[in-house]
Every structure is written in structure tokens, then in C-alpha cells.
Amino acid sequence: MNVPLLLLIAVPFIGGLLVIFPGRFLKVLRWIFSLLTVLGTALLLVLNFTSASNKGFRLWHILGSAESPQFFTSPITLVIAAAFVFLCLIIILYSFGFFRKSEEADTEYYSLMLFMLGSAMGLLFTNDLVFIYIFWEIAAVASWRLIGFGRTQEKISIAARTLLINFFGSAFMLVGFALLASEFGSLNLGDMVGKPMPVLAGIFILCGVFAKSAVIPLYIWVPSAYAVSPTPVVALLAGMVENFGLIAFMKIFVETFALSGAWHLSLLWIALASSIVTGGVALVVKDYRRILGYSTVSQLAFVLAGFAISPALGMIGAILFMIAHGLGKATLLMGYGIVEREMGGRDIRHKGRLVANFPILFTGVIIATLSVIGLPPLLGFFAKLDVIFGILSSGRILIGAGFILASILTLLYMLRLFSSVFLMGKKPEPQMSQSVFLSILVLVISLSLFGASFAIKPLLVYIGAGG
Amino acid sequence: MRYLFQPMTLLILIPLVGALLAFLIRPARRYIAIAAALGTGYFALRIFLDGLSGTGTSPIHLPEVFGIANRLQADGLSGVILLLVSGFALLIFLYSFRFRGGPRDDWKFFTFALLTYGAANGALLASSVLLLYFFWGILLFTVYGLLFYGRGDVETAARKMFVLNGVADFLLLFGLLVFIIYTKQQGVEPGQLAYFPGMRRFALSDPLAITAFVCIAAAALTKAGAFPMHTWIPKAAESAPAETMAFIPASLDKLLGIYLFVRLCYSIFEIRSNLTVQLIFLTIGAVTVLAAVFMALVQKDAMRLLSYHAVSQVGYMILGIASGTVLGIAGGLFHMINNAIYKSALFLGAGAVKRQTGESDLEKLGGLARAMPVTFFSFLIAALAISGVPPLNGFVSKWLIYQSFVELGRTQPFFLIFLIAGAFGSVLTLASFLKLTHSLFLGRRPKALEGVHEVGFTKWFPPLLMALTCIAFGLFAFRLPLRYLISPALSASVIVPLGHFSPLAFAAIMLIIVSLGFLIYVVGGTYRPRPRKVFLGAEELTEEEMHFSGPHFYSSIKNIKIFFEFYRFAEGGSFDVFHYIQGLSNALGRTLKRLVDDSLNAFARFIRYFLDLVGKGFSLLHTGGLPFYLGWILLGILILILLLIRGGGGA
Structure with a gap:
């Protein structure tokens, strides 16, 4: 049994349960406790990186051959996990500074955030359909509670809508899993490698993927969920939880089954439609959170496209894109969240010339903006380059051109958002609190996008792309 | 480490480090800029002279990406343009040099101008299209920053530049990726900007080749400021100081854009083939x-x-x-x-x-x-x-x-x-x-x-x-x-x-x-004007009234019928691609929102109402009254009996 891996998945859950107790005595303790839990998870992740024997293990036998491990690590999943843990660490730190009154973020909040992290770790390292489903639903329930945080009528109704759409997707996905199990006599993906994908099961599973990772037409929960939930929760949704669908997609569709050309082509067209539709809508909405929500949908479609090409051409690009987008979008949400916290209001037309008020924040946000647009020398550039190059290399010039159009839309709405909050406007706003601690967190995470691009070569070598 | 102190690396690094120093040590920013330009200029001159004497400077190999070799390498063309860039940078830094006083925010100029300078050198030294794009993309941001130094509406000019050049950059990205694929098909080393010894020029006959050529050329010409992608330049002229205008639109942008265009037309493709x-x-x-x-x-x-x-x-x-x-x-x-x-x-x-x-x-x-x-x-x-x-x-x-x-x-x-x-x-x-x-x-x-x-x-x-x-x-x-x-x-x-x-x-x-x-x-003695008094309607005209000011020399052109329309359009911004890009994308966004987003949301609401309705319908059946439930039970039994009879009859 691979103990570090088991602990890596178990520790966030145990932490999430135990955080209930210290918070009863002293409010600050629950924050410290959850921070320690994330740090512990990070440490365990490092152990997993360095441990020589990264062989998998089985937790309990359900269905399928006894050889295939249920949990195991691979360079790709470890790198994604590292990005997630880093993001979680920043978000927990951010939560502490962000909520003015400690009552705003009560014990349930920290507990659920840790559950989300745990389910991410579980989902990343498992290869068993049952466990995929379990972790998937833990995250769904946790995000349902967290989106409705504050519990006004509107928030509850939007949280319910989110849960309904996600549950609709995951119910179909479960049917798909059942079909796979009946077809192959196994619930372990390791037993199905290289087989052709049964069409019906594939479509059912895609429903879940599309609902979770916000692909057209099931993306509609995203913008409204972004509009109501607390900033750190939105950052975690954009940076981590919405990627769950794509991670499952990668495990099932890319790494396991052999897809026919029709699958590739239709997935690419769906991704393109998703990207352009939401990219266009992001240009005309006025609430910054909705802009970023539509933007997330638009960007996740790039990841889907990367996975949909073929494992050899697009997979590495898609993974880079997932990491770059997760970090960049979380930065933007946290960054603009600080502005909202200090000034109130979400309509970008009512902001102006904030560059002098938030110099540190400005630097962080501009780096993340450029990365999301996909400009060198940031990580987002390499990701976008890799994905579009993969699409073109597979001979689909038209779809590649479509994604170039989607990138141009990204540039337009990102610049519009950025300019109208920080640069436009007649006169500078009066001096206000700069939220230095929070701004530095935003800067740190955006600098990681800058730093990662210098380590791009070793990173690619590590995940096995070679370069 | 081995590569750090090579002329070509220094050509990129000195300006970048200079920019960092100029930003951090603001009192010395002007001296730092001049020193960086002098140092970089020295290496540019060395590379140029090496190229002239035919020895050439040895290329620097960078990591390969997607199987495309990346080198820093100079040939005759890039040698000349590197030298010119350095020359202009030096003269323009000299022009904006002051021993004391002057605007306090000119650190923006020196920082971003040095960054631009370094990135431009990188783009000129790039051997592959990917490396070229890497530096070219950095330029987008550095020039954007540079345009914020000035008076008046700097933001609009900078945004205009960013949008126009950003769109062109994505065209360039598309073009060069297609170019890489095309060169792979042709069986030559993929994605290289050809260097003259043993170069091979492609005819513009394949659709891939034409796509690559047109996209890359469009981006190059946008950089150079050609019609109709030029509109940010007059806008920037209103707010940016002379040194920015002289550095970016007048010299650097032209040098880079035309450099790429020459490479494209002269050493990669044969433009006369189509x-x-x-x-x-x-x-x-x-x-x-x-x-x-x-x-x-x-x-x-x-x-x-x-x-x-x-x-x-x-x-x-x-x-x-x-x-x-x-x-x-x-x-x-x-x-x-x-x-x-x-x-x-x-x-x-x-x-x-x-x-x-x-x-x-x-x-x-x-x-x-x-x-x-x-x-x-x-x-x-x-x-x-x-x-x-x-x-x-x-x-x-x-x-x-x-x-x-x-x-x-x-x-x-x-x-x-x-x-x-x-x-x-x-x-x-x-x-x-x-x-x-x-x-x-x-x-x-x-x-x-x-x-x-x-x-x-x-x-x-x-x-x-x-x-x-x-x-x-x-x-x-x-x-x-x-x-x-x-x-x-x-x-x-x-x-x-x-x-x-x-x-x-x-x-x-x-x-x-x-x-x-x-x-x-x-000799003719015409150099001494003879003053005469001028009258108009018995009123003596003052010199002020008779003065004909230069700005109106050609105002009469405006009133010629066809030109009048042209100017009316031009002044109304009808030739401004920037407005078209914004207008089109907004129209696209609004249409997509109405057609897709709103209808999906409406559909979701409809499902919600439908579910509510079904729930309400079922709740109507639960009145709580015993006779009602008994009625249901009887109905159920009746149906069961009927089914059983039919089933029995069948058997």
C-alpha cells in the first residue's frame, strides 16, 4: 500500500471533519487548522513527488480484475495536483484576510473548502469509476452549500439550480458508468484501455462532464453561480472544481478509450461553439463576475478541444491550459474581488482609474490578464500555443481559425474589463484601503504564471512531453 | 551560463536588465538608459561588422519546442536592422535626456522603451517563427505600457494600439502555425525563417502557403502601420510625447514590420508566383x-x-x-x-x-x-x-x-x-x-x-x-x-x-x-519688398487680417465634392478598423447572448416551472380527505382487475 498517496487523499477529508472542533473554542483556530491541513497536504504531495515507489493500491475490490490499481500517481496528475494545492493554499490565506467579520466564514465554510480539496486529490489519483463518482458528488454537494453561502432567497435558488444541473449531469454519468460496467465487466478504467468507446455510454458520461466543466449547453449555471457566491469560493470553483469534468474526461476518453474520428470532430465543434458563444457574451455583460464566468466557460472549451484532438497532439497543451487558466482566472477573480470588497458594486462601468489606488493589485491583475489572453512570456501563452498548434496539426485548419477568433474575443473582453476597472475614467478615485495582504497574495499567484513559463521545459520533460 | 555573455544574448539582456534598473533606481534612470543603449549598440555593431566581413557570429541554441529548433542567429538583414534599432534607441534616449528636472514620470518612458528595445532585438535575432512570436508578443505589452507616458487621453490611444496589434498578433500566431505545418509537409526544417545560404523559396500555390503568407504579412504590415490598421498612430500622436512617436511608430515598428515582410517576400516565399x-x-x-x-x-x-x-x-x-x-x-x-x-x-x-x-x-x-x-x-x-x-x-x-x-x-x-x-x-x-x-x-x-x-x-x-x-x-x-x-x-x-x-x-x-x-x-534687387497699403471697401486692412496662415493651405481640397465625402467619412471614424472590430464583436456578442444564452436560460427556467407544475399537480392529489384516497384505491383495483381479466382472456 502506498501510504503517502492514501494520506494525501485522506488528510484533507480528516482535516475537514476535525476543523469543527477547534472552531468551537477560538474562531481563529479553525483558520489555522485548515491552513495547517493544506500545508500538510502540500507536504504529502512533495513526498509523493519524491517517493521512489509510486505503485498504486486497491482500497476494496468491487468489480473487475484484481491487477489494476484503484489509486496511483502519474507525473501528469501530480503536476495538476500541485497546481490545485498551491491554489488552495492561496485561497485559504485569502479567505482569512477577505472576510471582515469572522462570522462570515464559519466552520462549515472551511470544512467544505477542505472537502473540495480532498475530492480533487481523490479524483486526480483514482482510476475507478465508483471513486470518480463519489469524489465528484462530494464536490457537487460542497459547492452547492458554498455557492449558497449567505443564504438569501436568491442565493439559495441559484445554488439549487447549480446542484440540479450538476446532478442531472452526474445522474446520466452514473448510467454511463453502469453501461461501461455491464459491457466490460469492470469498474476499473485500467481494464478498458484501448477498447472502442460504446457510443451510448460515452454520450451519457459526456452529460456529466459538460455539466461540471460548463460546456455548452449545460454551462448556464456558471455565470449566475459566480454572481452570488463569495469571492474565494468562486476562485476555487474556477481554478479547481470546474476542472473536475475535464479531468474525468481525460481519464476516461483520452487515457482509456480509443475514440473514432467522429468523436474527435464533434467534440471539437462543440468546444468551438462553447468557446465562441460565451466569449461573445462576455463582451456585452457588465457585471465583472459574469464576464469572468462566461470567460471561464470560453477558456475551458480550449482545454476540452485540447483533450479532444488526440492524446499525442493535444493532451499536454490541454493540461498546461487547465493549469494556466485555473491559476490565471482565480487570480483575476480574487483581484477584482478585492476591488469589489473595497468599493462595492460589480458594474464595470462605474469603476475607473483605480491603478493609483491599488498598485500591487494592478500588477498582479495585469499579469494574469495577459496570461489568460495568451501572451508571451506567460504560461497561458505556451498553453494556448500548444492547443491551437495541436488542432492545426491534426489537419483541422478551420477549427483552428475558430479558436483564433475565440482568442481574439478573449483579448477584447479581458482588455475591456481591465481598462474599465483600472484605467478609464475621468478622475482618480479617492484614496482607500489597499488591502495589501490580499493584493500580495494575488501578485504571488500571478507571478507563478510568470515563473512557470521559465520552467516550462523541465515541466514538459517531467510530464513526458519532451518538448 | 555559457550563453549568458555572448553578444546576441547580451543584445537582449542588457536592455531588459537596464529596464529593471531604471524602474528600481529611478534617480539614475536616464543615465541607465543611455548606458544600456551604448552597451547594446556596441554589440549590435560587432554583430553587424561580423556579418559584413563574412565571418558571422556563432548562433546560440535555445531549447527546442514542438520539435522546432530555436536559435538566436543573425544574418545580413537582421544585422543591419539591429544596428539601426540601436542607433535610434541611442539618439532618442539622448533626446529625452535631461541632467535634472523634467517630468518625474518619465521612468515609464525609459523602462518601457528599454523593454521594447530588448524584445525587438530578440525578435530580430529569432531564427524560428515561434521564437519571433515570443518576442513579438512581448512587444505588444511593452508598447502598451510605453503609450501611457504622455498627457491627455493616453488610455484610449494605448487601448487602440493593443486591440489592433493584438488582433494582428493572433493572426500572426495562426499564420506561423500554418507555416510550421506547411514546412513540415514540404520536408524542410520546420518553422525556420530562412537564412540565405541554401535557402529555398516556396511558391504561393498551396492554400496552406497562401494562408500562412497572408496572415503573417497582415501582421507584419499592421506592425509597420499600414492602412487600414494604422488608426492608433494619429490617436497616439495627440497624447504621446515626440520621443515615443519617434521611437515606436516612426522607427522601431517600421523596422520590425518591414523586416518580417522582407523575410516573407524575399527569403521564404516567392511573392511573384501569385x-x-x-x-x-x-x-x-x-x-x-x-x-x-x-x-x-x-x-x-x-x-x-x-x-x-x-x-x-x-x-x-x-x-x-x-x-x-x-x-x-x-x-x-x-x-x-x-x-x-x-x-x-x-x-x-x-x-x-x-x-x-x-x-x-x-x-x-x-x-x-x-x-x-x-x-x-x-x-x-x-x-x-x-x-x-x-x-x-x-x-x-x-x-x-x-x-x-x-x-x-x-x-x-x-x-x-x-x-x-x-x-x-x-x-x-x-x-x-x-x-x-x-x-x-x-x-x-x-x-x-x-x-x-x-x-x-x-x-x-x-x-x-x-x-x-x-x-x-x-x-x-x-x-x-x-x-x-x-x-x-x-x-x-x-x-x-x-x-x-x-x-x-x-x-x-x-x-x-x-x-x-x-x-x-x-542682383535684380527683388529682395527688398516694397510695402503698399491694401484697401478693402475703403477700409485699410491690418497686417493681422491679411495674414494667411499655413494650416489652411489646402482647406479648399476638403470642399471638392468627392474629397468632401472622403474627409467626412474619415473624420467620422468610418475608416477606423478599431471601431469596426469593436462594433462587430459587440454585435456578435449581443446576437449570441440573445440567440443562445438567453434562450438556454429561458429553457432552464421552463424546466424549473415544469417541475414546479408537476409537483403542484401531485400535491393537488393529496387533499388529505379519506374519501378521495379511497376513490384512488378503488380506481387502482379496478384497473388491476381489468388488466388481469384481459391477461387471463389472452391466455
């Missing part, structure tokens, strides 16, 4: 020349007027290079160098006037020749050079371009149209510079400008040096620039113009004619 594509680009060139010069004619602001010329001159370069002949490409390249020289001189000269008077509105300026003699001299020479007056450099390069069309016109006469367009543009350029020079330096000096005097050394020296270069490059065109700059850049042995043209002889003849004229002027 007449349609060639004609499209030639038309873009001709339209750029004419549209921009027409706009320049009626401008009332010195900086805006110059900025339209910065656009108009690109047209000549496009014409020359897209002609596809060695002569034309040499002419286009030479014109690019010349334009960078005199256009920078003009911007810096106008900037000096603006600095001394606080004005760039032509209505409020005039008569400064005596107050600012050195600036006037440099400005005049540069103005004559841009108008293509022989024997200055602008004439020689235009001459080469015209000749290439004469050569092409021998077999296909319709090419002569572009010659005519170019010549016509040249006339209009001269006309607009008559107006500008007159309005700035000649005529009557307004009362408000009595105390104006010449600028300091750092401000008059760079334009003067540029003006002298204009003369030297004109007089010794074939001996100096064409031999040492253009021929090595194109690896063409000698550039031989058609017919006989000797700049020196021409200059001698001109000198004799001008001296004769002057002699007649002095």
Missing part, C-alpha cells in the same frame, strides 16, 4: 500612400500631420517589397531606413518646437526659423527628404522603387498604375510639408512666441545628425548605404539601377541652379 496576392498587397501599399497623405494634407496639428506621414511612407515600402524584384526590395528596404531617419528627425524637431512653445497647433505657431535655426535646418532637410526631393535619400529609395515598376511594366503595363500612385503621393507629400514647414518656421511669428529660443544640445543634436545622414545617404547612396547596408542585407552582390543616375552630378547641377537663382534674386 499575381492575385501580389496585386492585393500592392493595392494595400498604394492605398496606404494616398489615403494617409490625403489625411495629412488637412491636419491642423503638427504631431498628427506627421503621424499620417508615418503611415503614408509605409505604402512605398510595401510597394517596393511587394513588387518582388531585387531592385524593388532593395528600394523598399532602403526606403524603410531612410524613413526611419527622417521621420524620427521630423518628430523630434516638431517635439522640440512643442517643448519650447508648448504648442503643436499649427494655427498658433509660425516664424520660428530665426529663433530655432538648427532645428529649422534639420526639419527642412528631413522635410525635403521625405518629399523625395533629389539628391536627398528619400529620392533615391523612391527612385529604386519606381524603377522596379518600370521593369515590371515592360511586360505587364498595369504595374505602372502603382508607379503613378506613388509619384502622385510624393507630390502630395511635398505639398503637405510645404504647409507644415511654413506653418512652423516661416511666416509671421505670433506675439505669444516672442521669447522662444533654441533647444539645448541633447534636443537639437539627434535631429541634426539624422538630417546630415539624410544628405549623406542621398549624395553617396550607392557608395555607402546601398553597398554596406542593403546589399549585405539582401545578399545581393550589387544593386544596379536602370539608366544613369549620379546623385553627386545631380546635386552639382541643383547647386548651380539654386546659386543662379539666388544671384538673380540679389
Whole structure:
């Protein structure tokens, strides 16, 4: 049994349960406790990186051959996990500074955030359909509670809508899993490698993927969920939880089954439609959170496209894109969240010339903006380059051109958002609190996008792309 | 580590480190910038001389990406342009140098200008298209930052630049990725910008090749500021200071954009293999020349007027290079160098006037020749050079371009149209510079400008040096620039113009004619004007009323029917691609929101209501009354019995 891996998945859950107790005595303790839990998870992740024997293990036998491990690590999943843990660490730190009154973020909040992290770790390292489903639903329930945080009528109704759409997707996905199990006599993906994908099961599973990772037409929960939930929760949704669908997609569709050309082509067209539709809508909405929500949908479609090409051409690009987008979008949400916290209001037309008020924040946000647009020398550039190059290399010039159009839309709405909050406007706003601690967190995470691009070569070598 | 102290790496690193230092150690920012430009210039010169002597500098190998080899490597063309970039950077930093005082926020200028400088060097040294794009993309951000240094509405100008160039950058990305795929198909080393020894030029026949060519060329020409992607330049002229205008739109952007265009037309693809594509680009060139010069004619602001010329001159370069002949490409390249020289001189000269008077509105300026003699001299020479007056450099390069069309016109006469367009543009350029020079330096000096005097050394020296270069490059065109700059850049042995043209002889003849004229002027005694009183309706006119100010020289053109419409459109922003991009994308966004997003949301709401309705329907059945439930039970039993009877009957 691979103990570090088991602990890596178990520790966030145990932490999430135990955080209930210290918070009863002293409010600050629950924050410290959850921070320690994330740090512990990070440490365990490092152990997993360095441990020589990264062989998998089985937790309990359900269905399928006894050889295939249920949990195991691979360079790709470890790198994604590292990005997630880093993001979680920043978000927990951010939560502490962000909520003015400690009552705003009560014990349930920290507990659920840790559950989300745990389910991410579980989902990343498992290869068993049952466990995929379990972790998937833990995250769904946790995000349902967290989106409705504050519990006004509107928030509850939007949280319910989110849960309904996600549950609709995951119910179909479960049917798909059942079909796979009946077809192959196994619930372990390791037993199905290289087989052709049964069409019906594939479509059912895609429903879940599309609902979770916000692909057209099931993306509609995203913008409204972004509009109501607390900033750190939105950052975690954009940076981590919405990627769950794509991670499952990668495990099932890319790494396991052999897809026919029709699958590739239709997935690419769906991704393109998703990207352009939401990219266009992001240009005309006025609430910054909705802009970023539509933007997330638009960007996740790039990841889907990367996975949909073929494992050899697009997979590495898609993974880079997932990491770059997760970090960049979380930065933007946290960054603009600080502005909202200090000034109130979400309509970008009512902001102006904030560059002098938030110099540190400005630097962080501009780096993340450029990365999301996909400009060198940031990580987002390499990701976008890799994905579009993969699409073109597979001979689909038209779809590649479509994604170039989607990138141009990204540039337009990102610049519009950025300019109208920080640069436009007649006169500078009066001096206000700069939220230095929070701004530095935003800067740190955006600098990681800058730093990662210098380590791009070793990173690619590590995940096995070679370069 | 091994690669850190190589000339080519330093060419990129020195400006970048300089930018960091200029940002961190703000009191010393101006010295740091000059030092960085000097240091970088030294290495640029070494690379250039190595290229000239044929030894070449050894390339630096960078990590491979997607199987595409990346090197920092220089050949004749990039050597020349690197040298020019460094030269301009040094002169412009010198121009913006002050020992003390000055604007406190000029750290923005030095930081971003140094970053731009380093990234531009990187783009010029890149051996593969990916590496080129890497640096090219960095330029987008650094120029954006640079445009925030200035007065007035800096944000709009910067945003306009970002959108136009950003769109072009994504086109470039698409084009170069297609190019990589195309070169892979062709079985050559993929994605390399060809270097001349053993180069292979592709014909523009494959759709992939045409796509790659058109996209990359569009991006290159956008960088150079060609019509219709130029509109940020006049906007920036309103807010940005002269040094920014001289550095970016006047010199650096032209050098980079035309560099890429030459690479594309001369060393990668054979533009003459596809007449349609060639004609499209030639038309873009001709339209750029004419549209921009027409706009320049009626401008009332010195900086805006110059900025339209910065656009108009690109047209000549496009014409020359897209002609596809060695002569034309040499002419286009030479014109690019010349334009960078005199256009920078003009911007810096106008900037000096603006600095001394606080004005760039032509209505409020005039008569400064005596107050600012050195600036006037440099400005005049540069103005004559841009108008293509022989024997200055602008004439020689235009001459080469015209000749290439004469050569092409021998077999296909319709090419002569572009010659005519170019010549016509040249006339209009001269006309607009008559107006500008007159309005700035000649005529009557307004009362408000009595105390104006010449600028300091750092401000008059760079334009003067540029003006002298204009003369030297004109007089010794074939001996100096064409031999040492253009021929090595194109690896063409000698550039031989058609017919006989000797700049020196021409200059001698001109000198004799001008001296004769002057002699007649002095001897004939016409130099002393005889004042006469002028009356209008028995009212004596004051000198003020009779004064004809330069800015209105060509106002009458505006009132000609067709031109009137043209200007009305142009001033309303109808030619502004920026507005089209914004309008189109907004319309797309609104349509998609209505069609897709709103209907999906409506559908989700409908499902919600439907579920609610079903729930309500079921709740209606649960009244709580016993008779009601009994009724249901009876109904159920009845149905069961019926089913059983039918089932039994069947069996």
C-alpha cells in the first residue's frame, strides 16, 4: 500500500471533519487548522513527488480484475495536483484576510473548502469509476452549500439550480458508468484501455462532464453561480472544481478509450461553439463576475478541444491550459474581488482609474490578464500555443481559425474589463484601503504564471512531453 | 551560463536588465538608459561588422519546442536592422535626456522603451517563427505600457494600439502555425525563417502557403502601420510625447514590420508566383500612400500631420517589397531606413518646437526659423527628404522603387498604375510639408512666441545628425548605404539601377541652379519688398487680417465634392478598423447572448416551472380527505382487475 498517496487523499477529508472542533473554542483556530491541513497536504504531495515507489493500491475490490490499481500517481496528475494545492493554499490565506467579520466564514465554510480539496486529490489519483463518482458528488454537494453561502432567497435558488444541473449531469454519468460496467465487466478504467468507446455510454458520461466543466449547453449555471457566491469560493470553483469534468474526461476518453474520428470532430465543434458563444457574451455583460464566468466557460472549451484532438497532439497543451487558466482566472477573480470588497458594486462601468489606488493589485491583475489572453512570456501563452498548434496539426485548419477568433474575443473582453476597472475614467478615485495582504497574495499567484513559463521545459520533460 | 555573455544574448539582456534598473533606481534612470543603449549598440555593431566581413557570429541554441529548433542567429538583414534599432534607441534616449528636472514620470518612458528595445532585438535575432512570436508578443505589452507616458487621453490611444496589434498578433500566431505545418509537409526544417545560404523559396500555390503568407504579412504590415490598421498612430500622436512617436511608430515598428515582410517576400516565399496576392498587397501599399497623405494634407496639428506621414511612407515600402524584384526590395528596404531617419528627425524637431512653445497647433505657431535655426535646418532637410526631393535619400529609395515598376511594366503595363500612385503621393507629400514647414518656421511669428529660443544640445543634436545622414545617404547612396547596408542585407552582390543616375552630378547641377537663382534674386534687387497699403471697401486692412496662415493651405481640397465625402467619412471614424472590430464583436456578442444564452436560460427556467407544475399537480392529489384516497384505491383495483381479466382472456 502506498501510504503517502492514501494520506494525501485522506488528510484533507480528516482535516475537514476535525476543523469543527477547534472552531468551537477560538474562531481563529479553525483558520489555522485548515491552513495547517493544506500545508500538510502540500507536504504529502512533495513526498509523493519524491517517493521512489509510486505503485498504486486497491482500497476494496468491487468489480473487475484484481491487477489494476484503484489509486496511483502519474507525473501528469501530480503536476495538476500541485497546481490545485498551491491554489488552495492561496485561497485559504485569502479567505482569512477577505472576510471582515469572522462570522462570515464559519466552520462549515472551511470544512467544505477542505472537502473540495480532498475530492480533487481523490479524483486526480483514482482510476475507478465508483471513486470518480463519489469524489465528484462530494464536490457537487460542497459547492452547492458554498455557492449558497449567505443564504438569501436568491442565493439559495441559484445554488439549487447549480446542484440540479450538476446532478442531472452526474445522474446520466452514473448510467454511463453502469453501461461501461455491464459491457466490460469492470469498474476499473485500467481494464478498458484501448477498447472502442460504446457510443451510448460515452454520450451519457459526456452529460456529466459538460455539466461540471460548463460546456455548452449545460454551462448556464456558471455565470449566475459566480454572481452570488463569495469571492474565494468562486476562485476555487474556477481554478479547481470546474476542472473536475475535464479531468474525468481525460481519464476516461483520452487515457482509456480509443475514440473514432467522429468523436474527435464533434467534440471539437462543440468546444468551438462553447468557446465562441460565451466569449461573445462576455463582451456585452457588465457585471465583472459574469464576464469572468462566461470567460471561464470560453477558456475551458480550449482545454476540452485540447483533450479532444488526440492524446499525442493535444493532451499536454490541454493540461498546461487547465493549469494556466485555473491559476490565471482565480487570480483575476480574487483581484477584482478585492476591488469589489473595497468599493462595492460589480458594474464595470462605474469603476475607473483605480491603478493609483491599488498598485500591487494592478500588477498582479495585469499579469494574469495577459496570461489568460495568451501572451508571451506567460504560461497561458505556451498553453494556448500548444492547443491551437495541436488542432492545426491534426489537419483541422478551420477549427483552428475558430479558436483564433475565440482568442481574439478573449483579448477584447479581458482588455475591456481591465481598462474599465483600472484605467478609464475621468478622475482618480479617492484614496482607500489597499488591502495589501490580499493584493500580495494575488501578485504571488500571478507571478507563478510568470515563473512557470521559465520552467516550462523541465515541466514538459517531467510530464513526458519532451518538448 | 555559457550563453549568458555572448553578444546576441547580451543584445537582449542588457536592455531588459537596464529596464529593471531604471524602474528600481529611478534617480539614475536616464543615465541607465543611455548606458544600456551604448552597451547594446556596441554589440549590435560587432554583430553587424561580423556579418559584413563574412565571418558571422556563432548562433546560440535555445531549447527546442514542438520539435522546432530555436536559435538566436543573425544574418545580413537582421544585422543591419539591429544596428539601426540601436542607433535610434541611442539618439532618442539622448533626446529625452535631461541632467535634472523634467517630468518625474518619465521612468515609464525609459523602462518601457528599454523593454521594447530588448524584445525587438530578440525578435530580430529569432531564427524560428515561434521564437519571433515570443518576442513579438512581448512587444505588444511593452508598447502598451510605453503609450501611457504622455498627457491627455493616453488610455484610449494605448487601448487602440493593443486591440489592433493584438488582433494582428493572433493572426500572426495562426499564420506561423500554418507555416510550421506547411514546412513540415514540404520536408524542410520546420518553422525556420530562412537564412540565405541554401535557402529555398516556396511558391504561393498551396492554400496552406497562401494562408500562412497572408496572415503573417497582415501582421507584419499592421506592425509597420499600414492602412487600414494604422488608426492608433494619429490617436497616439495627440497624447504621446515626440520621443515615443519617434521611437515606436516612426522607427522601431517600421523596422520590425518591414523586416518580417522582407523575410516573407524575399527569403521564404516567392511573392511573384501569385499575381492575385501580389496585386492585393500592392493595392494595400498604394492605398496606404494616398489615403494617409490625403489625411495629412488637412491636419491642423503638427504631431498628427506627421503621424499620417508615418503611415503614408509605409505604402512605398510595401510597394517596393511587394513588387518582388531585387531592385524593388532593395528600394523598399532602403526606403524603410531612410524613413526611419527622417521621420524620427521630423518628430523630434516638431517635439522640440512643442517643448519650447508648448504648442503643436499649427494655427498658433509660425516664424520660428530665426529663433530655432538648427532645428529649422534639420526639419527642412528631413522635410525635403521625405518629399523625395533629389539628391536627398528619400529620392533615391523612391527612385529604386519606381524603377522596379518600370521593369515590371515592360511586360505587364498595369504595374505602372502603382508607379503613378506613388509619384502622385510624393507630390502630395511635398505639398503637405510645404504647409507644415511654413506653418512652423516661416511666416509671421505670433506675439505669444516672442521669447522662444533654441533647444539645448541633447534636443537639437539627434535631429541634426539624422538630417546630415539624410544628405549623406542621398549624395553617396550607392557608395555607402546601398553597398554596406542593403546589399549585405539582401545578399545581393550589387544593386544596379536602370539608366544613369549620379546623385553627386545631380546635386552639382541643383547647386548651380539654386546659386543662379539666388544671384538673380540679389542682383535684380527683388529682395527688398516694397510695402503698399491694401484697401478693402475703403477700409485699410491690418497686417493681422491679411495674414494667411499655413494650416489652411489646402482647406479648399476638403470642399471638392468627392474629397468632401472622403474627409467626412474619415473624420467620422468610418475608416477606423478599431471601431469596426469593436462594433462587430459587440454585435456578435449581443446576437449570441440573445440567440443562445438567453434562450438556454429561458429553457432552464421552463424546466424549473415544469417541475414546479408537476409537483403542484401531485400535491393537488393529496387533499388529505379519506374519501378521495379511497376513490384512488378503488380506481387502482379496478384497473388491476381489468388488466388481469384481459391477461387471463389472452391466455
